[in-house]
Amino acid sequence: MSILSTRKAEKIDSLAEGGTSLAMDALRRTFRSPVAILGLVIVGLFVILAIISPFIAPKDPYRPYPELKAELTPSNIPGPMPGFLLGSDQNGYDFFSRLLVGAQQTLFVGVFATLIGVAVGMIIGGLAGAFGGWVDSVLMRLTDIMLSIPSLLLAISIAALLPGSQWTVIIAVAMIGVPVFARLLRGAMIAQRSSDHVLAATALGVKRKTIVFRHMLPNSIGPVIVQATLTLATAIIDAAALSFLGLGDSDWRRAEWGLMLGNAQELLSVKPSLAFFPAIAIIIVALGFTLLGESMRESLDPKNRR
Amino acid sequence: MLRFTVRRLLQAVPTLFVLSILVFAWLRMLPGGPATALLGDKATPERVAAMNAVLGLDDPIVVQYFRFLGRTLTGDFGNSLITGDPVMEEVSWAFPATLELSVAAMFLAVLFGIPMGYIAARFRGRFLDNATVITTLVGVAVPVFFLGFLLKYIFTQEMSLLPPSGRHDVLIDATRVTGIATLDGLLTGEFDATWDAMLHLILPSVALASIPFAVIVRITRASVLDVQGEDFVRTADSKGLTTQIVRKRHVLRNALLPVSTTIGLQTGLLMSGAVLTEKVFAWGGLGTLLEQAIQQRDYPRLQGLILLFAVVFVLVNLLVDISYAIIDPRVRVR
Numbered sequence: 001m002s003i004l005s006t007r008k009a010e011k012i013d014s015l016a017e018g019g020t021s022l023a024m025d026a027l028r029r030t031f032r033s034p035v036a037i038l039g040l041v042i043v044g045l046f047v048i049l050a051i052i053s054p055f056i057a058p059k060d061p062y063r064p065y066p067e068l069k070a071e072l073t074p075s076n077i078p079g080p081m082p083g084f085l086l087g088s089d090q091n092g093y094d095f096f097s098r099l100l101v102g103a104q105q106t107l108f109v110g111v112f113a114t115l116i117g118v119a120v121g122m123i124i125g126g127l128a129g130a131f132g133g134w135v136d137s138v139l140m141r142l143t144d145i146m147l148s149i150p151s152l153l154l155a156i157s158i159a160a161l162l163p164g165s166q167w168t169v170i171i172a173v174a175m176i177g178v179p180v181f182a183r184l185l186r187g188a189m190i191a192q193r194s195s196d197h198v199l200a201a202t203a204l205g206v207k208r209k210t211i212v213f214r215h216m217l218p219n220s221i222g223p224v225i226v227q228a229t230l231t232l233a234t235a236i237i238d239a240a241a242l243s244f245l246g247l248g249d250s251d252w253r254r255a256e257w258g259l260m261l262g263n264a265q266e267l268l269s270v271k272p273s274l275a276f277f278p279a280i281a282i283i284i285v286a287l288g289f290t291l292l293g294e295s296m297r298e299s300l301d302p303k304n305r306r
Numbered sequence: 307m308l309r310f311t312v313r314r315l316l317q318a319v320p321t322l323f324v325l326s327i328l329v330f331a332w333l334r335m336l337p338g339g340p341a342t343a344l345l346g347d348k349a350t351p352e353r354v355a356a357m358n359a360v361l362g363l364d365d366p367i368v369v370q371y372f373r374f375l376g377r378t379l380t381g382d383f384g385n386s387l388i389t390g391d392p393v394m395e396e397v398s399w400a401f402p403a404t405l406e407l408s409v410a411a412m413f414l415a416v417l418f419g420i421p422m423g424y425i426a427a428r429f430r431g432r433f434l435d436n437a438t439v440i441t442t443l444v445g446v447a448v449p450v451f452f453l454g455f456l457l458k459y460i461f462t463q464e465m466s467l468l469p470p471s472g473r474h475d476v477l478i479d480a481t482r483v484t485g486i487a488t489l490d491g492l493l494t495g496e497f498d499a500t501w502d503a504m505l506h507l508i509l510p511s512v513a514l515a516s517i518p519f520a521v522i523v524r525i526t527r528a529s530v531l532d533v534q535g536e537d538f539v540r541t542a543d544s545k546g547l548t549t550q551i552v553r554k555r556h557v558l559r560n561a562l563l564p565v566s567t568t569i570g571l572q573t574g575l576l577m578s579g580a581v582l583t584e585k586v587f588a589w590g591g592l593g594t595l596l597e598q599a600i601q602q603r604d605y606p607r608l609q610g611l612i613l614l615f616a617v618v619f620v621l622v623n624l625l626v627d628i629s630y631a632i633i634d635p636r637v638r639v640r
Contacts, residue, residue, distance in 0.1 A: 145324050148623075149616045152578030156600065157612050161335055237449050241582055244451050246601050261452065268455060269463070279452040286447035294443065 121181025423526025
């Protein structure tokens with residue numbers, strides 16, 4: 001085929017694509033941008049690491065090693081030595097293995113905090129958006145109040161109620177997201193309610209339940225997915241902040257980056273890498289989720305649609 | 307304008323009302339109930355019973371709530387378990403420190419954020435723009451307290467340029483007037499104290515400024531890009547106004563509207579960040595009080611602080627809404 005006819009074929013193809021959904025369109029646009037690909041690569045590597053890390057960790061991250069313990073004093077934490085790539089942590093455990101396995105626990109906290117936030121938020125926002133009226137008013141007042149407490153303080157006040165465990169951190173961090181997701185879904189659904197296709201479905205006599213689940217929800221889900229991606233980043237950071245304030249997981253042995261960073265704060269002058277490596281890991285992962293979320297948001301914006 | 311202000315004020319009342327119910331419920335949900343929470347874990351059963359009587363926990367719940375509300379409205383949050391001092395007194399003593407830190411951070415964020423966002427928008431898609439966008443994305447991803455550590459590590463431990471923590475050098479004998487350290491020195495003529503306080507302020511305020519800075523840059527950039535494409539900008543251009551006038555009078559002025567709202571909304575983030583920053587730099591403000599309260603499970607103080615933070619946040623948002631209505635008359639009608 002000549003260049004000209006290839007061009008023509010492409011043009012026709014692109015015309016045919018005019019009928020694709022906004023979601024497909026956005027997805028394609030997302031992965032045209034290098035920023036999105038970078039985000040996706042970071043997130044992908046992180047997830048793979050989280051899955052395989054228990055198998056590739058050179059040492060057991062959950063037991064002290066005598067060779068490390070031998071040299072461990074309050075003012076000296078052993079650095080790299082044969083067999084221990086990054087040396088010891090403050091308890092004589094292998095720091096490198098803990099750093100690797102930390103990916104798993106960190107992903108666990110981030111994903112569950114986000115999922116719970118999304119689930120509760122979507123129930124609230126979905127009810128408000130589907131019913132409107134007084135249900136809407138009451139639920140939205142509730143989210144306004146949750147939004148009126150600075151996010152970290154909301155997490156702190158919930159964490160203070162519960163015993164210090166990993167699930168406490170997850171629930172406390174999840175609550176930060178609840179009002180955001182509720183408002184987001186409600187806004188999107190209200191926009192849907194007055195749209196032409198919902199009006200058409202109503203006129204055809206489709207049941208309200210079907211309209212909500214078949215027409216309104218699927219069309220409102222885009223912004224929620226974007227926000228969830230961005231929330232994953234902040235959830236990991238907020239969990240670290242709770243640990244830093246002493247409201248984190250009381251199981252100090254658990255290898256989770258936020259917890260490791262929080263517990264290393266007193267040891268900056270002894271072995272700064274104990275804080276720096278978990279922090280850098282958190283920053284890279286948070287950046288990955290942010291890049292991915294931001295580029296998805298940008299491409300979902302109809303203004304950028306060509 | 308007055309009608310808008312009054313209406314907006316009235317809207318804040320139910321929010322604060324429900325908030326008070328939630329805090330009341332929260333205090334009752336604390337492990338061991340309010341009496342144990344107030345007395346501490348080691349309280350004997352007799353003392354708990356006595357405290358229950360004092361608190362009137364045998365009364366109907368509605369009566370209890372209104373008693374709580376009455377106390378809260380008169381500024382009585384009880385006594386701190388750590389120091390035994392009234393929470394209100396502690397809070398008003400520590401408040402100026404947090405105010406100073408937050409204002410300094412916000413000042414830095416606005417001072418650098420708006421120009422950077424504007425420049426990024428003018429050079430859209432070019433290197434400068436991409437660099438700015440990446441910087442702000444990284445800025446959001448770095449935990450505030452880690453940035454604090456990093457700054458402290460570089461500028462005090464490695465370079466010994468700036469003081470590591472606190473608000474004053476131990477050798478400086480500063481007189482307290484307002485509690486805002488940099489201002490006090492100016493008021494009393496102790497300029498060395500002001501200079502010292504400013505040196506202490508640099509690192510914490512830079513750390514705290516990182517997140518509002520990133521957000522302000524991005525909002526300014528997006529907003530300038532939006533306004534640049536508006537019809538009135540094209541009209542201004544085509545009627546022969548100089549580029550400078552168009553940018554200053556038409557683009558920038560309109561672009562700053564959403565930025566002003568964002569600055570208000572950042573207050574909540576700033577408060578969360580202040581708690582963390584104050585811990586890193588042993589600042590001695592509300593964040594330090596809060597951190598101690600968490601460590602010691604000092605519930606009266608915790609409750610007072612959470613209420614205070616929430617009220618400040620609601621009030622700041624109120625002020626932002628009102629100022630927004632002054633800037634943009636269209637808001638008033640809605």
